[in-house]
Amino acid sequence: MRFSWMVIGLTSALLAGPLHAADPAKAAVAEDKAEVLEEKVVEDASPPKKAEKLTPSEAQAVDPAGQAPLDDSLTCLARTIYWEAKGADAEDMSAVASVVLNRLGHDGFPDTICGVVKQGVESKACQFSWWCDGRSDQVEEAQRYDIAKEIARKALNQQLKDPTGGALYFHDRNVHPSWAKAYRRTAQTTHFLFYKPNQALAR
Numbered sequence: 068m069r070f071s072w073m074v075i076g077l078t079s080a081l082l083a084g085p086l087h088a089a090d091p092a093k094a095a096v097a098e099d100k101a102e103v104l105e106e107k108v109v110e111d112a113s114p115p116k117k118a119e120k121l122t123p124s125e126a127q128a129v130d131p132a133g134q135a136p137l138d139d140s141l142t143c144l145a146r147t148i149y150w151e152a153k154g155a156d157a158e159d160m161s162a163v164a165s166v167v168l169n170r171l172g173h174d175g176f177p178d179t180i181c182g183v184v185k186q187g188v189e190s191k192a193c194q195f196s197w198w199c200d201g202r203s204d205q206v207e208e209a210q211r212y213d214i215a216k217e218i219a220r221k222a223l224n225q226q227l228k229d230p231t232g233g234a235l236y237f238h239d240r241n242v243h244p245s246w247a248k249a250y251r252r253t254a255q256t257t258h259f260l261f262y263k264p265n266q267a268l269a270r
Contacts, residue, residue: 126220127213133206140180141219147184147195149206149215155258158230160215162256164222165229166237169263170194173235180223230254234261 121141129135130142137143144167152160170176170183177183186194206212221227231237232253238244240260250262 120224121220123217123220126216129216133209133212137181137184140223141216143181143184144219144222145212145216146206148218149212151195152215152258153211155256157214157218159256159258160218161222161227162230162234162237162254162259162261164218164227165231166234166261168222169229169231169233169235176235230256231261232263234263236262 126141129139130145133146133149135142137146144164147167148160148163152163167180167183171180172178177186184195218227234253236246236250237259238247240255240258247260247262249265251265252260252262254261
C-alpha cells in the first residue's frame with residue numbers, strides 16, 4: 068500500500084506539471100498508465116494476516132486422547148508440557164511452555180514449535196528427553212493432559228505470562244548438570260531451575 072501512495076503522488080505531480088498544460092493527450096495516457104500500475108500494486112499486495120486464536124474447544128479437538136502424530140504446534144507443545152512437567156503444578160507446566168516459546172527462532176534453535184521439540188533427534192541428543200527416550204509417548208492421564216493442552220493453547224495465543232525470565236534451558240531441581248554452570252539462572256519453580264546465556268553470550 069505504501070508503494071501505491073507513491074504512485075498516486077507521482078500521478079499528481081505529472082498532472083500538475085508542464086506535461087499536462089502542454090499536451091493534455093499525453094497527460095491522459097500517463098494518468099491511465101499510473102492507474103493501471105496502482106491497481107496492479109493493490110492486487111498484488113498480500114492481505115493482512117489475521118491473528119490465529121485457538122479456542123478451548125479447538126484445543127480439545129486436537130489430539131484429544133494424546134495419541135495423534137506430532138505434526139502440529141498445539142500437540143507438540145502440549146505433549147512437551149505433559150511429559151516434561153508430569154506430576155508438577157500449573158506454574159511448572161507454564162514455565163516449560165515458556166522455555167519452548169523462548170527458543171522459537173532464537174539463535175541455534177528451529178523456527179517452529181515442533182522443530183524446537185524434536186531438535187537433536189537425528190544425533191540422539193534430544194533437547195527434550197521424552198521425545199527420544201524410547202518409551203511410548205501416548206498420554207496416560209487424560210485430566211493432566213487437558214491441563215497441558217489448555218496451557219499450550221494460552222501460550223500459542225500469547226496469553227501466558229513467562230515465569231522464567233526469558234529462559235532457554237531448565238532442569239529438575241534434583242539433578243545438577245555440569246552445563247548449568249555456563250549459564251545464568253533466571254528463575255525457579257517448585258520442580259525446576261531455569262537458565263539463559265550470560266549477557267556476553269546472548270544474542
